[in-house]
Amino acid sequence: MTTNAISSPVPSTMSDRIVGLDLARSLAIMGMFWAHMTAYEPAGFFDGWLAQVPDGRSAITFALLAGVSVALMTGRQNPYVGERMYTARLRIVGRALVLFLAGGLLSSLGTSVVIILGFYGFWLLLALPFTHLSVRTLVWVAGVGAFAGPFLLILTKSAMAAGGLFVGSDPNSAFMTVMITGTYPGLQYGVFVIAGLAIGRCDMLAQARQLRLIAGGLVLMVGGYGLAYVATGGENTWPQHMPWDPLTSLLARDAAPRSLEGPLGWVFPSLGEFFSAEPHSATILETVGSGGFAITLLGVCLLIGSAVRYVLYPLAAMGSMPLTSYCGHVVAIYFFPDLEQSLSLTGFFVVLLTTMVFASIWKAMFSRGPLEWVAWRSGLLYSR
Template sequence: MSITEPASFSPSDDAGDSDAAAQTQASLPEEPDALDPQDSAADGPGGSSASTGGETTRRLGRIGGLDVARGLAVLGMIYVNFAPIGDGDDRWSSAHSILSDIPNGRSVILFALVAGISLSLLTGRDAPYTGERMATARKRIVGRAFMLVFLSMLTSLLNLPVIVVLSYYAVWFVLALPFTSWSVRKLWTAAAATAVVGPILSVAIVWVTASLGLVAQENDPFLWTMLIAGNYPGLVYMAFIFAGMAIGKSCIAEARHQAKLVALGAALMVLGYGGSYVLTHTLFDSRDTLQVRGAVVTEESGGSHVSPDSSSDGQADPPPADPDSDQREHAFDWAPVAFDPASQLVTANPHANTVFEVVGSGGFAIALTGLCLLIGRASRNVLRPLAAVGSMSLTVYATHLVILGTMPDLANNSWEAVLWMSVGALIVCGLWRLFYRRGPLEWAMWRFSYYVAGLLSAERIAPPSGAEGTGSPDTVSPARAES
C-alpha cells in the first residue's frame, strides 16, 4: 500500500500560524493541517472565500481570536474545578457565587461553539470541500473523535471528581459530519430548532423511558448518556455545534460580521436569561405544581416527590413509582414518574439543559466569541499567552484532569491551585509556542487523524512532508511563527 500525500493539501505547513491581514490563495488548497481545530483562517479585514472562474480562494492563516476564546474556556474550566465554592452567607461568598456562575457551564458551551466553528473551517469554510477532499477531511475528524474517546477512557481511570467532556465532543464531531456541507442558513435553522426542541425532547424521552422502567441510571449505555441523559446531551449541545458551524461558514474575518455576532449574542442573552427571570419570578416558584398524567406533584422533599393532595384518612398520596425500585417487576410496566417542578423547566441555571439556558448561555458564548474575534490581533502581543493556551487547549485540559486525579482534595477547594494552574498554563504554553506549532496532545491527534484517514481510504494518507520535526512536534522558529 503506497503512502501518498493527498493532492488537496499544500506541502507548506507554516501559512496558518499568524494573524496575517489578508492572505488569499487561488486554486491552491489551504494549509495541510487545516483539519487541525487549532489551524484556521486569519484574522484581519477582507471578505470570505470567493470563486472566480471555477477557482476557489480561501483565506489562510490562524484566527487568533478563536485561540483567545479557547483559552478563556479552558481557564474557566480550571477555575470552576479548583476554586472553592462560595456557600456562606457573607458578602464575599455571595459575590463569589455570582462570579463562579460566569464560567460554570458556559465554558463547555463556549468550547462547543468554537468546536463547531473549527469543523466548518476544517471542511472548507464557506466553500465546502467536495469529493475526495471532503471525504479525507471527514475521515480525519473521525480519527480525532477516536482519539478523544481514548483520552477520555484514560483520564476516567483517575476516578476524577469532575465530569470528563472529551467523549461528548467525540460524539458531537461524528454527529456533525453529515452537516458539513450545509449552508449558513440551514445551519442556523438547525441550531434554532435544536435549541428549542432538543431540551424538551430530552426531558420527554427520559420521562417516558423511566416511566416504562427501561433505564437504570447505573447501567446507562454510552450513547444514551452522550445523546440524551448525560450532563451534556447531544440533543441539547448540538445546538451550539450547529451555531458554531454556521459562524465558521460566515465572514468571520470581517469586523462587521464580528460585531454582528456580539449583537446577536447579547440579544439571545436577553431572550434566554430575561425570559427565565420573568417566568421564575412571576408565574412559577419552587412550590409550583405541575400536572403529570393526572397526578399533581410538587418539589422534591426528602428525596421523593410528594403530592399536596391527601386521601380521606389524612395521609399523603404515595409518590409515583420509582423505576429503579423493587416495585418494578418487568420492563414496560407503565408507572409514570414525577416531573421536576415547573420552575426547574424554565430556569437558566448552569447545566440545567433547558431551552432558556441554551438560548441565554449560547448567546453568551456567541457574544464572547465575537468579542474575541474583534480583538484577535491582540493575540500577537498582549494576549499572546492566552492565545497560546487556546492553541493547546487539549493538552491543558488533560493536564488539569491529571492534577485533579492525583490530588482530588484540591477540587473546589484551592485558590492556590487556580493561581498556579492558570499562570503556569499561560507561561508554559507561551514558551512552548515559541518553538513548536502544536502542543503534545495536539500533535499526537494531528498524526493519528492522518493514520485513521489512511485506514479508511484506499491509499494510506501521510502528513505532508516537511511539516514536522523528527520524532517530535513540528518545530517552528520564532521568526516563522509570525510569518
C-alpha cells in the first residue's frame, strides 16, 4: 500500500479500464432494471423470447463478473503471493462489508425487489480460498461444481423438506440462506464465480481468448438449453412460472403435489423438472445453459469493447459504477412504486436513461462512482 492514497474521487477517463467488462456489467444492470420494473406482455414469439432473456441470467452474469473482479483485485494473470495476496484479500473483505451494509439498507425500504447485494458480498468471500489456484484447476472446479452443486441443492432441500426443517430470517440462518435456500444459492452461483475467476486469470484482452470464450459459451448454451428443450418438449426452457422447490411443494398443503414423495416424505423433482433449464431452478442444465449465456455475453463485450469505447460510452459509464446504478434503481422504485412491475416501458427507459446520463457526467469528472468510492475506501481501511 502507498501512504499517499487519495481521499476523494479523481478525474479519469475510460482508457484505464477494460471497457468490455463495463459493457457486460451494464447489460447485467439493464437486465435487473427490466426484471424489476416491467411486466411487459409480449405480442409475438421474438419479443416474448427476448423479454425473458434477463430473467435469472442477469444475476448469473453478475456472479461471473464477481469472479472476474476478484481476479483483477488479486493480480490478474499473475496472482499475488504472500503479504500482497493477504492484503488484497482483506480489501475484498472490506468491500464485501459495504455490500452487506448497502444490501441491508435497501432491504429496509420494503420493496419487493430481491436484493442481490448481500449475496454478491458473499460471492466475493466465497472466492477467496480459490484465488491461489491455477486457471486449469479453476476450470476443473467450476466444471465439477456445475454438476455437483445443483445436485447437492436438490438433496439438501429434499432432506430439509422430509425432516420438516426450515430456515429463519435471523442472522443465525445467514449461511443456510446464502448457500442453499436463498434466491441465489452459493452451491450454484459459486460455480459462476469460480468460472469468472478463471477467466480473469487469463489474458482477457487477447482476441483469441475472447473468441474462445464466445465459442465455449455457445457450446454450453446449446448443450444446456438444447438438452432441456429435448427432455421437456420445449415446455419450460424459457418459463414464465416459478421453478420447482421441494420446501414449497411439501409445505403447500392446499396445492396438488407436483413431485414424487417417498415413504419418508422425501420430495424430489419429476423427470421434466429435473431436466428443466428454468431461471432460478438451480438445476444442472440451467447452470450449464445460463452459465454459457453469461460467458458468451462477456466474450462478445470484451471483443467489441475497444471498438465501441466512445459510441457506447454512456452504457459503459453505467457499467463502471454498478453498485451506484443498482442502488439507484431500487431507491427509485421506493419513491415511485408505480415503477415496479409496470405494464408500461416508460418508467424503465426513464430510469435507464437517467442512470446513464448521471454515470456519464460523473465518470467524466471522477474515476469511481460515489458508492464504488465508498467500497474502495472501505477496502483500504480494512486492510491496514
